[in-house]
Amino acid sequence: MREGAHPGRIAAYPAQNLSHEATRAWRRPIYDGRRDGVGRKSTTREPIIQGPASHQQDTALDTEPEATRRDADVSESARANRGWWDRNADEYQVEHGTFLGDDRFVWSPEGLDEVEAELLGPPEDLKGKDVLEIGAGAAQCARWLAEQGARPVALDISHRQLQHALRIGTSFPLVCADAGALPFADGSFDLACSAYGALPFVADPRLVLREVHRVLRPGGRFVFSVTHPIRWAFPDEPGPEGLSVSGSYFDRTPYVEQDENGHAVYVEHHRTLGDRVRDIAVSGFRLVDLIEPEWPAWNTSEWGGWSPLRGNLIPGTAIFVCVRD
Numbered sequence: 001m002r003e004g005a006h007p008g009r010i011a012a013y014p015a016q017n018l019s020h021e022a023t024r025a026w027r028r029p030i031y032d033g034r035r036d037g038v039g040r041k042s043t044t045r046e047p048i049i050q051g052p053a054s055h056q057q058d059t060a061l062d063t064e065p066e067a068t069r070r071d072a073d074v075s076e077s078a079r080a081n082r083g084w085w086d087r088n089a090d091e092y093q094v095e096h097g098t099f100l101g102d103d104r105f106v107w108s109p110e111g112l113d114e115v116e117a118e119l120l121g122p123p124e125d126l127k128g129k130d131v132l133e134i135g136a137g138a139a140q141c142a143r144w145l146a147e148q149g150a151r152p153v154a155l156d157i158s159h160r161q162l163q164h165a166l167r168i169g170t171s172f173p174l175v176c177a178d179a180g181a182l183p184f185a186d187g188s189f190d191l192a193c194s195a196y197g198a199l200p201f202v203a204d205p206r207l208v209l210r211e212v213h214r215v216l217r218p219g220g221r222f223v224f225s226v227t228h229p230i231r232w233a234f235p236d237e238p239g240p241e242g243l244s245v246s247g248s249y250f251d252r253t254p255y256v257e258q259d260e261n262g263h264a265v266y267v268e269h270h271r272t273l274g275d276r277v278r279d280i281a282v283s284g285f286r287l288v289d290l291i292e293p294e295w296p297a298w299n300t301s302e303w304g305g306w307s308p309l310r311g312n313l314i315p316g317t318a319i320f321v322c323v324r325d
Contacts, residue, residue, distance in 0.1 A: 065257040065265050072254045072267045074203040078157075078178070080256075080264035081201050085158035093138060093164050102168050103143040107195050107225045108317035109306040110293040114144065119223045119291070119321055120191055126150040129190040132215065134179050134208070134224075135197015139165035139172075146172055153189075155179070156197075180207035187217045194224040200268055203254070205276075209283035216324040222285065223322070228292065228315040231305065232270045238307030243314075276320060285322035293317050 072080070100106065105114035114120065120131070127149030133142045136154035138161060145152040155175045156162050162174045177183050179198040192212050199205050212222050233249040235242050250272065257266040271279065280287050295311025302308070306316050 063260050065259055067255070067257050069251075069253040070256050072203060072256050072264050072269075074180075074207075076264050077201065077203045077254070077267040077269070080267045082157045084266045085156075086160045089158055089160035089164060092161075097138070097164075100138070100140050103140060103147060105141040105144040105195070107319055108293050109303065110295055110311060110317055111299050112291075112293045112317075112319075114141070117291075119289075119319065120193060120221065123148045126191075130188065132182075132184070132189045132192040132212075133197075134192065134194040134212070136165065136174075137161045137197075138168055139170060139174065141193065141195060142172060143168070143170070150191075153184075155182075180204070180211060182211045182215050184215045186214055188215045190217055190220055192216060192220070192222040194222075196225055196227070199224055200226045203267075203269060205269075205271065205279050206283050209279055209285065213284045213324050218324060220324045221321065222324070223319065225317055225319040226276070228318045229271060229273045229276065230314060231316060234310075234314070236305035238302045238305055238310060240309070242305060242307075242310050273318065276318070280320060280322050284324065286325055287320060288323050289321035291319040291321070293319070 106112065107114065107117060107119070115123075120126065126145060129150045131142070131145050131150045131152045133139070133145070133152055133154050136142055136156045137158075139152075139154035142152035142154035151172065153173045153175060154162070154165060154170070155177055156165075157176070157178070159176050162176055165174055175183065180202060192215070198208050202208055209222075216222060230249060232251075233245050233247055235244070235246050252270050252272070252275075254270065255268045256264050258264050277287060292315040295308055295316075299311075300308060310316065
């Protein structure tokens with residue numbers, strides 16, 4: 001991502017011109033269940049696109065990575081996470097594309113949908129708005145925004161994820177770029193959003209927040225969701241073993257998966273709730289709401305560390321609603 005474009009408007013980044021310039025990564029939450037009766041039904045089509053054999057060989061890991069807790073700086077985190085998503089995008093879309101659908105806007109594993117949440121505002125107010133989605137994956141949220149009459153731009157670190165956006169089809173720009181150095185002019189957007197994108201996976205989240213602040217127009221809103229910070233004190237297990245504290249909530253040492261040579265292949269960073277609030281304030285935003293979605297009765301699915309058991313007892317997601325004054 002680089003500064004540029006035209007005053008008051010984003011530069012044209014056609015979907016066909018995906019760049020490998022990006023250096024920072026993020027992931028969307030992992031969903032295994034279907035949601036009935038809320039929002040749009042999922043319609044993702046198979047088969048998933050397949051890359052050449054050389055792509056599969058070049059991106060495969062020879063051995064299972066080792067999970068550890070250690071420091072990982074901006075560069076190492078970026079390099080690891082971009083590689084992780086390029087390697088795992090196909091599997092992710094096969095496993096979770098049906099739930100995500102082609103054009104739904106889901107904020108969290110609890111199933112909170114923008115249709116009902118309206119965190120970006122009433123759907124009728126989105127028409128004609130310029131909206132940046134960060135960590136877009138296959139651009140499901142951006143596609144929903146376009147259906148409301150907005151003018152979205154879908155940005156992701158992973159070239160392979162954006163190829164899946166092309167597979168589904170887009171009428172808006174796709175940008176493969178770094179969330180910490182957005183390639184847009186100052187004041188290019190009315191709104192920005194990120195559903196589990198970028199913020200949990202960068203070593204310095206203030207870089208991203210300051211860039212989002214820069215590209216938003218005065219009065220613009222940025223809404224982002226992340227794993228609730230309290231979850232870092234518990235094992236990432238959906239059953240009873242995930243209800244006992246196993247570590248310090250205040251331990252900010254990153255979670256790292258590394259190869260046999262000690263090189264990080266996946267990194268996730270922890271910030272306490274207070275850290276997140278300070279990051280927002282220092283970056284020039286005003287925090288206007290903090291949502292901790294409760295686990296809904298209709299959701300009986302279990303995936304990753306999320307489950308009805310845990311969801312009814314401890315929060316799993318934190319959603320921050322910020323305004324650029």
